[in-house]
Amino acid sequence: MTSEKTAVSTERIKDSYFLRGENMTKIYSDGTVALKDASIEIHAHEIIGLLGENGAGKTTFTKILSGLLPPTSGRVVSPRGPVRFSSPREALDFGIGMVHQHFALVGPFTAAENVALSHERPFSRLQLSKANARLQALMEESGLRVPLDVPIEKLAVGEQQRVEILKVLSRDVDLLILDEPTSVLTPLEVDELFNLLRRLRGEGKSIILITHKLKEVQSVTDRVVVLRHGELVGDVPTESATTEQLAQLMVGQALETEARVVELSDKELPIKRERRAVNRTEMSVLHVEGLSARGDTGEAAVEDLTFDVYGGEIFGIAGVEGNGQSELVESLTGLRVPTAGVATIRGTNILGVDPRQIYKLGVAHIPEDRWELGLVLPFTLAENAILGVHQWKEFKGPLSFLRWGKINTHVRALMDRFEIRAAGPSAPAKSLSGGNQQKLIVGRELAKDPAIIVASQPTRGLDIGAAKYIRDLLVEMRDAGRAILLVSADLDEVLALADRIAIMYEGRFMTVCAPDDLDREQIGLLMGGVQRQEAPV
Amino acid sequence: MSEPTATKESRLLRGVHKTVTGLHPVFESLLAGAVGLLIGALLMYIWGFNPWRAYIALFKGAFGDSYGWASSIARGTPLILTALTFSICLRAGMFNIGAEGQMMIGAIAAITIALFTLPSGIHTVVGLLIAAAAGAAWSIVPAILKITRGVSEVISTIMFNWIGRFLVIWLGIHVLVDPIRAEKTLTIPKAARFPVIVRGTDLTASVFMAVGVALIIYFVLWHTTVGYEVRAAGLNPTAARYGGIRNKRTMILAFLLGGATAGLAGAALVMGLPPSYAIFSSGMPNLTNMGFDGMAVAMVGRNHPIGILFAALFFGGLNAGGRVMQFYGSNPVPLEMVRVVMGAIVLAMSVPELIRLFPAVKKSVMNIVERIRNRRARAAQEVSE
Numbered sequence: 001m002t003s004e005k006t007a008v009s010t011e012r013i014k015d016s017y018f019l020r021g022e023n024m025t026k027i028y029s030d031g032t033v034a035l036k037d038a039s040i041e042i043h044a045h046e047i048i049g050l051l052g053e054n055g056a057g058k059t060t061f062t063k064i065l066s067g068l069l070p071p072t073s074g075r076v077v078s079p080r081g082p083v084r085f086s087s088p089r090e091a092l093d094f095g096i097g098m099v100h101q102h103f104a105l106v107g108p109f110t111a112a113e114n115v116a117l118s119h120e121r122p123f124s125r126l127q128l129s130k131a132n133a134r135l136q137a138l139m140e141e142s143g144l145r146v147p148l149d150v151p152i153e154k155l156a157v158g159e160q161q162r163v164e165i166l167k168v169l170s171r172d173v174d175l176l177i178l179d180e181p182t183s184v185l186t187p188l189e190v191d192e193l194f195n196l197l198r199r200l201r202g203e204g205k206s207i208i209l210i211t212h213k214l215k216e217v218q219s220v221t222d223r224v225v226v227l228r229h230g231e232l233v234g235d236v237p238t239e240s241a242t243t244e245q246l247a248q249l250m251v252g253q254a255l256e257t258e259a260r261v262v263e264l265s266d267k268e269l270p271i272k273r274e275r276r277a278v279n280r281t282e283m284s285v286l287h288v289e290g291l292s293a294r295g296d297t298g299e300a301a302v303e304d305l306t307f308d309v310y311g312g313e314i315f316g317i318a319g320v321e322g323n324g325q326s327e328l329v330e331s332l333t334g335l336r337v338p339t340a341g342v343a344t345i346r347g348t349n350i351l352g353v354d355p356r357q358i359y360k361l362g363v364a365h366i367p368e369d370r371w372e373l374g375l376v377l378p379f380t381l382a383e384n385a386i387l388g389v390h391q392w393k394e395f396k397g398p399l400s401f402l403r404w405g406k407i408n409t410h411v412r413a414l415m416d417r418f419e420i421r422a423a424g425p426s427a428p429a430k431s432l433s434g435g436n437q438q439k440l441i442v443g444r445e446l447a448k449d450p451a452i453i454v455a456s457q458p459t460r461g462l463d464i465g466a467a468k469y470i471r472d473l474l475v476e477m478r479d480a481g482r483a484i485l486l487v488s489a490d491l492d493e494v495l496a497l498a499d500r501i502a503i504m505y506e507g508r509f510m511t512v513c514a515p516d517d518l519d520r521e522q523i524g525l526l527m528g529g530v531q532r533q534e535a536p537v
Numbered sequence: 538m539s540e541p542t543a544t545k546e547s548r549l550l551r552g553v554h555k556t557v558t559g560l561h562p563v564f565e566s567l568l569a570g571a572v573g574l575l576i577g578a579l580l581m582y583i584w585g586f587n588p589w590r591a592y593i594a595l596f597k598g599a600f601g602d603s604y605g606w607a608s609s610i611a612r613g614t615p616l617i618l619t620a621l622t623f624s625i626c627l628r629a630g631m632f633n634i635g636a637e638g639q640m641m642i643g644a645i646a647a648i649t650i651a652l653f654t655l656p657s658g659i660h661t662v663v664g665l666l667i668a669a670a671a672g673a674a675w676s677i678v679p680a681i682l683k684i685t686r687g688v689s690e691v692i693s694t695i696m697f698n699w700i701g702r703f704l705v706i707w708l709g710i711h712v713l714v715d716p717i718r719a720e721k722t723l724t725i726p727k728a729a730r731f732p733v734i735v736r737g738t739d740l741t742a743s744v745f746m747a748v749g750v751a752l753i754i755y756f757v758l759w760h761t762t763v764g765y766e767v768r769a770a771g772l773n774p775t776a777a778r779y780g781g782i783r784n785k786r787t788m789i790l791a792f793l794l795g796g797a798t799a800g801l802a803g804a805a806l807v808m809g810l811p812p813s814y815a816i817f818s819s820g821m822p823n824l825t826n827m828g829f830d831g832m833a834v835a836m837v838g839r840n841h842p843i844g845i846l847f848a849a850l851f852f853g854g855l856n857a858g859g860r861v862m863q864f865y866g867s868n869p870v871p872l873e874m875v876r877v878v879m880g881a882i883v884l885a886m887s888v889p890e891l892i893r894l895f896p897a898v899k900k901s902v903m904n905i906v907e908r909i910r911n912r913r914a915r916a917a918q919e920v921s922e
Contacts, residue, residue, distance in 0.1 A: 335778060356781030367779060376773045387769065387780035390762050400762045 017041045018174055018206050019083065019096075023074035024064050026057075026230075034060040037074070038232040040225060042175060047197055047207040049221035049238065051214070051250055057230040058210050062177050065208075066096040092118075097168030098177040103160050107153035111135070111146050111163045118167050138170050144196060157322055158189040165196070176200065177208045182216060186320050187524040194220045214243045226250055280499070281311035283346070285452045285483035286332070291341030291351075292507075293324075293331045301327035302338070303507040309452065314474065314484040316498025316515075320527055321489045324507035326368060329456045329487055333365045334358045335373075345452065359388060362451030366442055366458050368487070374441040375429045382411045382425035385444050410447075418443035419469065435466030442470055452483040459493060471497055491523065505529045562839045566886070569837065570851065573882030580877055581870055591862050591870040598861025599854030605861075607738035611810060613853025615640070617747040617845055618802035619831025621754050622795040624840040626690075628758060629791030630771035635679060635694030636799045637828025638701030639672040643800025644807045644816055644824055645705045646671030648713050651723035660729035665746070665804050672800020673793045675701055680792035684785045690792075698828070702821075709818035722816045731809035743809025748846060750798055755842040757794075767791050802827060833883045855879060 019042045026035040035057045042048065042065075052058045063069040065076060067085035076083045078094075085091045088098070105114050116131035132148065139145055144162050152160060161181060168176060178197075182190045197207055197220055209221060217224050217238065224241060226234035226249040234241075234249040241249075286309040295301035301324040309315045317325055330336035332343055334355035343351045345361045355365075367373035375384050386395055386407055394410070397403050411425040420439045422432050429437060438458070445453065455474060459467035474497060478484050488494050494501055495515045503510040503526040510526040511518070518526070578588035599609045619636040626633035647668040655663060679693035713722045731741035758764035770777040770787040777784055806824055807814060813823055830852060838848035859875030 333779075354781065354783070355779060356783075359781055365779070372773075372775050373779045374776065376769050376776045378772050379769065383765070383769075386765075387776065390765055390780070396762050401756075402760055402762060402765060404760070 017043050017079070019065065019076065019078050021061075021065050021074070021076050024061070024071045024076065025073045026060050026064060026069065027072045034230050035064065035071070036230045038227070038230075039074075040065070040232065040235065042206050042208070044174070044204045044206055045201055046222045047201050047209060047220055049217035049224045050208055050210045050227065051217055051224055051234075051246060052227035056227040056250075058227055059179070060230075061227060062098065062179070062208060062210065066091050066098060066175070066177060067094070092168070092171045092173065095172070095174040096177070097171060097173035097175070099161070099164045099168060099179065099181060101179045101181075103164050105152045105160060105163060105167075108151050110149050110151055111155075111166070112148045114152060114163060115167050115170050118171065134170065135166065138166060142166070142169060142196065143199065144169075158185050158192075161185070161193075169200075173205070175206045175208070177210070179210045181209070182211070182213065186527055186529075190216075214246055217246065218243060280313040281481065281483075284308035284310050285346060286485065287342075287344045288332070289342040291328070291331060291338055291343055293327045293336055293338040295324075295327055301507050302331065305341070305507075305509060307502065307509070307512065309483045309485050311451070311483045312478060312481045313499040314478050314486050314497050316486045316488065316494035316501045317504050317509075318488065318491050318494040318501055318523070318527065319504035323504050325456070325487045325489075325504055327507075328504075329365075329368070329454055329485075332485075333363065333454055355388070356391070359448065362448070364445035364448050364450035364453045366445050366453065366455040368456035368460070370434070370437050370441060375437060377428070377430045379429055380426045381415075381420075381422055381429055381432070381440060382407055384429045384440060385411045385414055385425075387444065389444070389448060414440070414443040414447060418446075418473075435462050438462055438466065438470065442473060446473065446477065450482060452485065453477060454485045454487075456487045457489060458486070459488075459490065467493075491527070495523075503527055563844070566837050566839060566844070566848070569882055569885035572885035573878050573880075576881035576885075577874060577878035581874060586870050586874075587868050590868045591865065591874070594865035594868070594870075595855070595858035595862040595875070597858070599858030603735065604738055605854075605857060607735040607740035608857040609850060609854040610744055611738065611740040611853070612856040613849035613851075614744045614747045614809070615802040615805045615827050616831050616834045616849040616852055617751055618798045618805060619828045620834035620838060620845045620849060621751060621831075621842060622799040622802075622828075623832045623835040624838070624842070624845060625754060625758070625767075625795045625798070626791050627835070627840050628771045629767045629787055630774060631683070631788065631791065632691050633676070633679075633694055633792065633795055634691055634832070635676055635697050635828075636795070636802070636831050637826070638694070638698035639675045639796045639799035640803040640806070640828045640831075641705045641821070641824055642675040642701050643668035643672035643803025645708050645713065645722070645803070646800065647804040647807050648709075648722050648725065648816060650729050651713075651725055654726065654728065657728035660726070661731065661808065664725070664729050664808055665801060668800040668804035669797040670800065672798070672803065673796035676792045676796025676799070677789075680789050683792075684788055705816065705821070706818050709816050709821075714818070715815065720817060720819060721813070722818065725808050725814040729808060730814060731805075733811065739811040741809040741811070743805040746801065746809075747805060750801060751842040751846055754794070754798070758842070763790065799828065799831075802831070830879070833879060836883060836886045852879065 021038065021040045024035055024038045025033075027033050038057075038061060050058050050061065060069065064071045067076060067083045068088065068091060070084065083094070085094065091097075106117065109117065112128065112132045112135050115135050116126060116128055119131065135148065144166055146155065146159050146162050146166065152163060155163070165176075165178075181193060185193065194216075197209070200207060201222075209216070211217060221238045224234065224236055224238050224246060225232065226246065228250060234246070288308070289306045291302055291305045292300065293302040303324070305328065307315070317328070319325060327336060331338040332350065334350065334353055334357070337352045341351065343349070345358075345363065348361055350358050350361065350363075359365075371377060376387065379387075382404070386392075386402075389395070390402070395403055395407050408425045414420065415422065415425075418439045420432075420436050420443060422436060429440065432440065442458065453474070458470050458474065462470070471493065474484055474486065478499075486494060486498060498515055500512060501515050502512045503523060505527060506529060510529070574592065578592065581588040581591055597605065599605050619640055622636040622639065623633055647664045649667060650660060650664040654660070675697065676694075679688070679690050679697055682688035682693050683690045709722045710719075715721050715723050731743040731746070733739070733741050734744075756764075758768060766777065766782045767787045767790065769780060770782055770784045771791075774784050777787070803824070806827065807816060810823065816824060834845060834848045834852050837851070838845035855875050855878060859872050862870050862875070863872050
């Protein structure tokens with residue numbers, strides 16, 4: 001017994017790592033190679049930035065590392081032996097906690113109840129007062145403060161995230177994995193989060209931060225691990241790498257043409273913009289006055305908005321998601337009945353009108369949620385390509401028969417023109433990649449020959465190539481004299497594309513101006529709801 | 538950022554579009570049929586019958602000769618129509634259990650044509666129209682309750698089944714009663730009946746009507762804008778709304794269409810199934826369960842009009858052959874056994890859902906085993922010390 005104990009302790013000194021992934025390879029059943037021969041060692045007291053484009057294998061990497069997904073080959077070991085869990089709960093018991101991008105919280109429950117939920121075993125007695133006390137102590141200790149007796153759904157996103165982190169911390173984890181934690185936060189909240197991460201590092205925890213934002217990696221991590229197409233292409237101390245180098249690693253040396261780097265810098269680095277002289281129309285296409293709308297839970301989501309969108313311009317609405325952008329777009333496209341206000345397209349009312357009537361006025365809508373709104377996933381490409389235009393005379397014969405021949409010709413033309421890569425018109429929309437699905441939606445909407453395009457998060461979740469393609473299309477449409485209302489949580493996108501921008505915060509515009517009028521710091525403050533101190537110039 | 542897996546699809550239609558076993562839906566249905574027959578065989582064996590001989594009798598009776606075929610098809614005919622009722626609504630994203638009631642209302646409505654005379658062909662058509670209209674009318678209240686008050690169509694259609702059933706019994710006893718034989722309703726006049734197409738059997742031309750309706754429903758669903766809207770709304774109501782589709786309208790439409798086919802099933806039963814051509818008011822033996830069996834047919838037919846045609850033939854065969862099996866010499870297996878087989882098939886069809894639950898069950902069992910093993914190992918260790 002005694003000799004065994006000493007053996008263990010010497011081993012601990014020898015292997016000071018917390019977790020080690022050795023030659024991890026993951027090939028999914030459909031043949032996708034998500035991860036190729038990746039090795040990594042994770043130590044205590046460090047924050048690792050996990051960097052990569054969409055589909056680079058970041059999620060697979062962390063899932064294998066936390067034992068949730070068995071690798072096809074290779075293994076994960078801890079000083080205590082190989083690691084393999086069959087549920088997140090087991091991973092938690094071991095000391096690995098993950099905060100997902102989409103929070104796993106029960107909306108009507110309070111923070112305390114949510115934390116208690118993650119502790120309880122099935123059929124055990126729920127001890128809420130104990131959970132409350134424990135949580136109180138943990139909040140003192142970590143400095144993370146959240147209201148304990150308010151239902152989660154009433155909390156701001158940042159607060160919800162704090163509850164998620166508290167939930168994981170309360171399980172006393174050693175490795176905390178955060179999947180894109182900053183995408184929903186205001187700049188101020190991001191700073192708070194990073195301070196917390198630094199504090200946790202001080203306590204000896206290991207942290208993996210999944211992100212594709214280079215600035216975040218630079219500001220908070222000790223080490224950067226870069227994945228590209230499933231391969232681990234870089235594992236370097238943060239201070240030894242420049243932003244440009246990391247960007248190159250991320251997109252790849254082989255592909256490193258100037259265009260690629262410029263594309264990337266469009267998204268990540270100081271913005272380069274070559275704006276044409278604005279040739280916008282005299283008359284506004286979309287006129288909105290005093291628009292107010294309520295959200296799904298009855299809260300005031302849009303408050304007294306007034307603006308115009310003219311032909312030949314891109315009017316960009318920036319802001320942290322959840323500040324009323326979705327409700328605004330839904331109100332303008334017939335999906336939500338607003339509570340007050342006027343909105344017209346070339347003088348015709350569009351508020352509270354059926355989407356079908358609105359489309360007839362020349363509105364194209366690229367919705368924010370491809371799967372929920374934009375597509376009927378089990379439908380074929382052809383069936384999806386006529387969603388919303390299926391009543392067109394071109395497609396509808398006598399007795400409302402669908403003219404599949406004509407539809408398929410139309411779809412093939414769409415596939416050619418918008419570079420939609422798919423097996424054919426009868427391929428299920430489900431089988432398309434995210435980029436191709438979005439191109440299908442964009443193609444369908446642009447084929448309507450619209451007067452105004454309402455584009456909501458048009459490039460979210462797309463890889464750089466597809467995103468650039470869609471942005472170029474929007475610019476092309478603007479140059480052709482169409483009005484474009486662009487709503488995006490990606491500030492760089494709005495700044496790069498829009499001719500005028502509005503910063504939206506809690507249902508109101510903080511400001512409407514040209515993109516060059518503000519520097520990023522000012523925009524950050526406005527997005528966080530801080531009014532400009534000095535009077536605008 | 539990882540792309541979330543695309544799971545946005547109506548739960549109702551999950552089984553229609555994706556099979557758990559990964560097999561083609563047709564094979565999965567065949568497998569379910571085989572499993573059902575196997576369970577039936579097991580039960581027959583337990584109760585001391587010879588399952589082999591019973592099944593031979595059943596299938597000889599169902600498909601052994603032209604009489605068997607005719608009688609199987611005749612029994613399958615109304616099932617085609619009630620299965621369509623269920624499938625149309627399922628495709629629209631709703632769970633319509635009301636085929637039984639709508640079918641009975643359609644049947645009693647068809648009886649009303651005995652009150653007047655018309656030239657022979659026209660009389661039949663009028664009967665069908667009345668039955669279809671009555672079935673559709675009986676489905677409209679659950680539909681309206683659903684879209685205005687959010688009442689679950691499962692509950693309301695089941696309630697309407699009972700209301701319909703007793704309304705038909707009351708009408709059969711008090712209003713449309715046969716003045717000579719009080720136990721049944723008026724008889725459909727000869728001019729309005731579907732002609733028998735195989736002499737000496739009960740197969741009538743109503744089968745052409747049923748197959749025709751199935752084909753029409755297929756074309757409506759897959760080749761018209763109306764069907765396109767119904768299917769879009771059933772698969773993803775949010776996207777349908779975005780696409781300018783009025784979901785409430787598609788719901789009403791699906792219910793009306795379904796009600797009409799159920800009504801036609803009622804008409805087929807009283808106008809096209811010898812020898813009764815009437816409804817027997819006590820218990821309604823020739824109508825009862827035709828609506829519910831339709832749901833089973835729809836399931837096995839994967840809610841596709843063409844699949845339903847084959848599934849209805851199979852179920853019709855079970856019904857027809859079951860009657861032969863019952864009287865088969867030394868091995869008289871009761872007719873109820875056929876219903877057991879049907880039930881087993883339906884259960885087998887729902888096994889995929891159970892398979893989804895199974896990994897969780899397996900895991901928790903493994904956990905317990907592991908824990909016991911650990912405890913034992915620890916105890917052994919303590920003893921050795």
